[in-house]
Amino acid sequence: MRDEDDKLTFFYSGDTDAKVFQLVETMLNQEDQYLVDFYNEFLIDIYMLLDKKKSNYVAIDWDNTISADQEFFIELIKRLKAEGYIPFVCTLRAPDSENIKEIRSVLEETNIAIYLTNGRPKRKYMKSLGVKVLLWIDDFYPGICGDSCKILARNNIE
C-alpha cells in the first residue's frame, strides 16, 4: 500500500467509456492513487483531459507530473505502449541539452519522444507539428491551451 503522503490525486471528467481512461483507471486503482471527477484546484495534483478521441497520442507533462512519481509513470507509459497508444513527454521547458538529458535519463527504458515547447501552449505547439492528442496528463492545465479553451469546458473545468 502507498502511504497517504505518496498518493497523487488525478482528475478525469471526460467520457468514462474511453478505453484509454479505463487503462489509466485500472492502474490508478492497482497502484492505490486517488481519482476524482470534480474540479477542485486545491485537491487535484494531476489533470487528465480528453481531447481528440480518434488519436492514439498521449501527452504527459514532466515537471510535477512524471517527476512527481517516476515509477508510476514509467509503468503507465509501458502499459500505454503495450496497448498501441503513443505516449510522449510534452513539457514547457526550453529545448536545451540539459533538460533533455535529465528527462531521458529517467525515461531511458521507455524510449519515448520528448517535446519541449519553450513556454508555448502545448496544444497549439503539437498541432503545428501535426500531432493531435487523445489525452493530456498534466499538473498545470493552462499550459495546454491557456485559461479558456474548448477542451477545458468539455472536461468540466470552469
Ligand SMILES: [Mg+2]
Ligand atoms: Mg508540470
